[in-house]
Amino acid sequence: MARDEHNGFGDWGGYFEAKKSKLEEQFTAASDPFRKSNLFAGISIFVNGRTNPSADELKRIMMVHGGTYHHYERPHTTFTIATNVPDVKVRNMNLSKFISAQWVVDCLENEKILDYKPYLLYTNQKTSQPRLNFGKSKNDSNNDSKLEEPPLKKSDSNLDGILKELQQAVAASPEKEAKITNLSTTSNPSHNAMSAVDPGFLTEFYKNSRLHHIATLGAGFKQYVCELRQAQGSKGFPKRQDLKTLTKSTQIGSVRYVMHIDMDCFFVSVGLRSHPELRGLPVAVTHSKGGSAATDVPVHPQADREAELELFAQRFEHHLHDNIKADKVRSGFDKKMSLSEIASCSYEARKKGIRNGMFVGQALKMCPELKTIPYDFEGYKEVAFTLYNTVSQYTLNIEAVSCDEMFVELTDLVDDLKVDVMAFVGYLRQEVHAKTGCPCSAGVGSNKLLARMATKEAKPNGQYLLDHDQDLLAYMAPTPLESLPGVGSSMSYKLSQVGLSSCGDVQKITLEKLESVLGKKQAQTLYQNCQGVDTRPLNYEQQRKQVSAEANYGIRFSKPIEVENFLRQLGAEVTTRLIDAKRRTKSINLKVMVRAAEAPVETSKFMGHGVCDVINKSSILKHSTDDVNVITSHVLKLMREAHLPPNELRGIGIHLSKLEDVNVVRKENILKKMFVKITEKKKDQTTVEPQEVPATNSKPIPEETKVKPKEKTNVLSMLTAAAGRKSLNEDKVRNEPSRNYDFFGADESSLVSASAGQFDPDILAQLPDDIRREVLTFKEEYLRISENDETGRSPSKKLCTRIPSPPPLALAFSPSSSPLNESDLQPSTSKAAIARLEKRATRKEYELGCRPVEEVPCIEEPNFLLQLDYKNLLNEWVTKEEVPAPADVNLMHGQIYKLVKADKMSQIYDVMKYLCRLINSKRSNSCPWHMAYNHLESDIQKKMIELQGYNMHFTETIRCYKCVG
Ligand SMILES: Nc1ccn([C@H]2C[C@H](O)[C@@H](COP(=O)(O)OP(=O)(O)OP(=O)(O)O)O2)c(=O)n1
Numbered sequence: 001m002a003r004d005e006h007n008g009f010g011d012w013g014g015y016f017e018a019k020k021s022k023l024e025e026q027f028t029a030a031s032d033p034f035r036k037s038n039l040f041a042g043i044s045i046f047v048n049g050r051t052n053p054s055a056d057e058l059k060r061i062m063m064v065h066g067g068t069y070h071h072y073e074r075p076h077t078t079f080t081i082a083t084n085v086p087d088v089k090v091r092n093m094n095l096s097k098f099i100s101a102q103w104v105v106d107c108l109e110n111e112k113i114l115d116y117k118p119y120l121l122y123t124n125q126k127t128s129q130p131r132l133n134f135g136k137s138k139n140d141s142n143n144d145s146k147l148e149e150p151p152l153k154k155s156d157s158n159l160d161g162i163l164k165e166l167q168q169a170v171a172a173s174p175e176k177e178a179k180i181t182n183l184s185t186t187s188n189p190s191h192n193a194m195s196a197v198d199p200g201f202l203t204e205f206y207k208n209s210r211l212h213h214i215a216t217l218g219a220g221f222k223q224y225v226c227e228l229r230q231a232q233g234s235k236g237f238p239k240r241q242d243l244k245t246l247t248k249s250t251q252i253g254s255v256r257y258v259m260h261i262d263m264d265c266f267f268v269s270v271g272l273r274s275h276p277e278l279r280g281l282p283v284a285v286t287h288s289k290g291g292s293a294a295t296d297v298p299v300h301p302q303a304d305r306e307a308e309l310e311l312f313a314q315r316f317e318h319h320l321h322d323n324i325k326a327d328k329v330r331s332g333f334d335k336k337m338s339l340s341e342i343a344s345c346s347y348e349a350r351k352k353g354i355r356n357g358m359f360v361g362q363a364l365k366m367c368p369e370l371k372t373i374p375y376d377f378e379g380y381k382e383v384a385f386t387l388y389n390t391v392s393q394y395t396l397n398i399e400a401v402s403c404d405e406m407f408v409e410l411t412d413l414v415d416d417l418k419v420d421v422m423a424f425v426g427y428l429r430q431e432v433h434a435k436t437g438c439p440c441s442a443g444v445g446s447n448k449l450l451a452r453m454a455t456k457e458a459k460p461n462g463q464y465l466l467d468h469d470q471d472l473l474a475y476m477a478p479t480p481l482e483s484l485p486g487v488g489s490s491m492s493y494k495l496s497q498v499g500l501s502s503c504g505d506v507q508k509i510t511l512e513k514l515e516s517v518l519g520k521k522q523a524q525t526l527y528q529n530c531q532g533v534d535t536r537p538l539n540y541e542q543q544r545k546q547v548s549a550e551a552n553y554g555i556r557f558s559k560p561i562e563v564e565n566f567l568r569q570l571g572a573e574v575t576t577r578l579i580d581a582k583r584r585t586k587s588i589n590l591k592v593m594v595r596a597a598e599a600p601v602e603t604s605k606f607m608g609h610g611v612c613d614v615i616n617k618s619s620i621l622k623h624s625t626d627d628v629n630v631i632t633s634h635v636l637k638l639m640r641e642a643h644l645p646p647n648e649l650r651g652i653g654i655h656l657s658k659l660e661d662v663n664v665v666r667k668e669n670i671l672k673k674m675f676v677k678i679t680e681k682k683k684d685q686t687t688v689e690p691q692e693v694p695a696t697n698s699k700p701i702p703e704e705t706k707v708k709p710k711e712k713t714n715v716l717s718m719l720t721a722a723a724g725r726k727s728l729n730e731d732k733v734r735n736e737p738s739r740n741y742d743f744f745g746a747d748e749s750s751l752v753s754a755s756a757g758q759f760d761p762d763i764l765a766q767l768p769d770d771i772r773r774e775v776l777t778f779k780e781e782y783l784r785i786s787e788n789d790e791t792g793r794s795p796s797k798k799l800c801t802r803i804p805s806p807p808p809l810a811l812a813f814s815p816s817s818s819p820l821n822e823s824d825l826q827p828s829t830s831k832a833a834i835a836r837l838e839k840r841a842t843r844k845e846y847e848l849g850c851r852p853v854e855e856v857p858c859i860e861e862p863n864f865l866l867q868l869d870y871k872n873l874l875n876e877w878v879t880k881e882e883v884p885a886p887a888d889v890n891l892m893h894g895q896i897y898k899l900v901k902a903d904k905m906s907q908i909y910d911v912m913k914y915l916c917r918l919i920n921s922k923r924s925n926s927c928p929w930h931m932a933y934n935h936l937e938s939d940i941q942k943k944m945i946e947l948q949g950y951n952m953h954f955t956e957t958i959r960c961y962k963c964v965g
């Protein structure tokens with residue numbers, strides 16, 4: 001189906017699939033009245049040929065004991081029951097699933113799920129046949145499990161194997177290091193892509209990145225819900241008929257019910273479908289193989305693991321105030337423990353203290369019997385899809401949160417059907433379990449916050465109603481603040497600094513006090529949340545706000561051209577994602593992770609990023625685009641401006657934000673803008689040729705709108721050039737990006753010539769395809785229209801907007817070339833200056849009514865930082881001044897000082913946040929600005945301690961790896 005192909009779920013579409021699903025559903029429904037136990041819950045069988053017991057008997061056993069009988073073999077069928085299978089069939093089958101019917105009989109007899117391996121039909125395979133992969137070395141004595149893992153996907157096993165081989169080679173012999181560098185930098189087709197210089201690297205990286213899969217699935221389901229809602233129309237929900245038999249509601253009056261539903265230890269539950277014998281044991285999903293592979297990891301001889309991890313821990317502690325992460329990192333010091341993370345662990349593992357996100361090495365120390373199972377990304381997708389489809393049969397008031405989690409507004413459904421809300425929730429959970437073989441939990445409350453809180457009570461495999469007449473204040477009181485929505489490590493640190501760590505603590509203080517710590521908006525939300533109030537509506541049709549592509553593994557370059565090639569690939573990747581999301585961007589951000597000066601060159605995690613400084617640089621576009629060439633050109637320009645040595649890069653990401661809907665792009669406006677430009681050009685040619693267009697510009701024009709000096713050309717050639725570029729753009733962006741944008745290492749103005757030329761590709765690029773085609777086909781006609789449109793306007797005025805290409809961009813700032821020194825940027829300590837400050841403070845006191853009027857010699861001008869347009873002022877200041885003038889810095893200190901005295905904390909937060917962002921984005925190379933900001937910040941802290949007795953916590957920091965340690 002077209003839609004399925006579009007959203008990446010094509011495999012599941014089609015009549016046949018629907019039929020198979022239907023049969024499964026019928027089986028589940030028919031089983032219910034006969035069910036005696038859940039012995040085979042989550043297990044599905046398919047019977048191939050004659051068996052003893054017969055297929056019919058096996059089917060009945062499944063019905064009575066909670067299993068599922070598949071009429072067709074499906075990818076998620078747990079076992080195929082057979083007596084023997086002809087060799088010719090065997091060749092194409094996954095033999096790790098073929099077991100004898102005796103297994104079912106024995107499980108029944110023993111009343112527990114037995115290890116299936118003794119019942120496997122095919123263990124002595126021919127070499128041509130697929131083999132079971134034991135996934136661990138023979139001499140691995142640490143782990144007594146003889147668990148056989150299903151065959152790894154070819155690519156996974158290759159990558160794992162090569163990585164391990166390399167790591168071992170390094171560990172064994174330092175002199176082999178050169179060989180490794182070679183291996184990692186040459187494109188050897190027999191090896192999977194090892195580092196970012198390999199052409200196939202990105203594909204390989206994303207195939208194995210769990211975070212990439214989670215993010216893609218999460219975004220995919222948000223889009224999927226939108227599509228389901230759009231396709232729904234007025235069709236209604238026939239499945240609601242089935243709910244008529246449910247217990248009726250006894251509720252009088254209308255109550256709001258929000259449900260939060262979340263799969264239990266999702267990755268583990270999906271994995272256990274093919275490892276039923278591990279149910280009830282501590283199990284974790286991770287890339288690491290467990291056993292000695294996780295506790296004795298080979299380490300690069302030049303890596304200083306302890307130094308690196310201590311640096312990490314310190315950064316978590318001091319910069320992010322995240323002690324949990326710091327402890328986690330420190331726990332990895334021990335021996336040579338695997339730094340592979342546990343993506344998900346079973347509740348039995350959680351009882352031993354293991355948590356999602358923990359390092360495998362650390363987890364194995366706590367629980368040596370922990371079993372590890374590999375990822376199954378296809379399985380997660382399939383189960384998640386079933387979860388969403390099951391819920392959407394009853395309602396589409398769904399807010400997708402992630403692949404295993406959603407909010408559902410149940411108020412209408414409960415009102416319409418008059419069913420008891422928890423009876424419905426139980427019914428739904430059972431249906432999800434039966435269809436997927438995976439348990440889920442659900443919480444219900446009168447808003448999203450309470451529903452999520454209720455899920456925590458319900459887990460695992462349960463449900464909980466946080467009743468509306470419960471004492472919410474008492475219920476919320478012990479909840480730690482960091483578990484509330486929107487409270488991250490930095491905010492919780494800020495709150496802990498003033499003695500607030502639980503909802504109960506906040507319930508005891510006034511809103512005003514909280515506002516002084518967090519600012520108005522955040523304080524109000526947090527204050528309400530602490531009382532169990534949450535006014536957020538459910539967001540059914542979530543539009544993408546950001547699209548990104550990032551790689552922080554395998555980033556090792558030695559030459560600029562390698563960086564350029566990689567950026568082109570990443571640019572193409574992110575643009576594809578943007579197009580798939582049907583969005584266009586107006587803001588392009590390049591995020592670069594650079595090895596921290598104090599970090600060892602070799603990272604302890606092979607090809608990992610190690611301890612890094614993060615540099616962000618952005619381009620804001622005048623018009624939105626989804627053109628790979630425009631996006632890539634900006635990315636290359638940003639990278640060039642950052643002046644970073646290729647060998648120090650450890651991670652690169654492109655983030656596109658300020659997204660617009662493709663359909664929102666307004667035809668008339670864009671056309672008009674575009675043809676105004678073209679007509680201007682045409683007129684320029686007739687009026688000013690052969691001379692260059694004058695460079696008179698009355699006001700600064702944003703970088704991306706600047707146009708190169710006019711070349712001798714005509715409109716037709718411009719359109720032809722655009723048409724050429726268009727055909728490039730129309731081939732989906734996976735194609736090799738145009739070399740026209742190859743300005744990496746070339747002179748700075750080439751971007752302008754490449755992207756603007758005699759045309760504005762930004763504008764052309766943002767045209768919807770149909771309009772672009774129309775423009776190019778009927779160019780003459782459009783030109784006539786636009787010329788007529790322009791009649792009566794002053795040509796000279798239009799000429800004013802034409803400016804020459806910009807001078808080469810400023811080179812990296814060298815502190816020694818600054819006209820200022822550090823002391824220039826501090827507020828003056830002269831007597832006169834102090835007197836001035838005191839005078840101003842006195843005036844402030846007058847304003848606040850603390851002093852008698854007669855003591856005030858004159859009325860002072862209002863504090864500009866309290867005016868509505870203070871952002872404009874700051875913007876102008878930072879934009880105009882390459883280096884801040886000491887007098888201005890002084891003034892700023894004075895104004896901020898007044899805010900501290902007037903207790904305007906939230907305003908100080910806003911001002912500082914905005915100023916810091918401005919400096920980071922506009923003056924990333926100007927260390928005098930950085931120093932000015934940092935002095936301002938430390939001055940505020942001094943004043944805060946002096947006057948208020950505590951420090952403020954500023955979330956934004958200057959990101960300069962040259963002047964900030
Ligand atoms: N940082 C993260 C967060 C999540 N996941 C994956 C593994 C989880 O199984 C799945 C769902 O995340 P949950 O937070 O819902 O965790 P679980 O489902 O594992 O456990 P719970 O029962 O607590 O929901 O996403 C991950 O790999 N890494």
Ligand SMILES: [Mg+2]
Nearest residue numbers: 262263264266
């Ligand atoms: Mg979950």
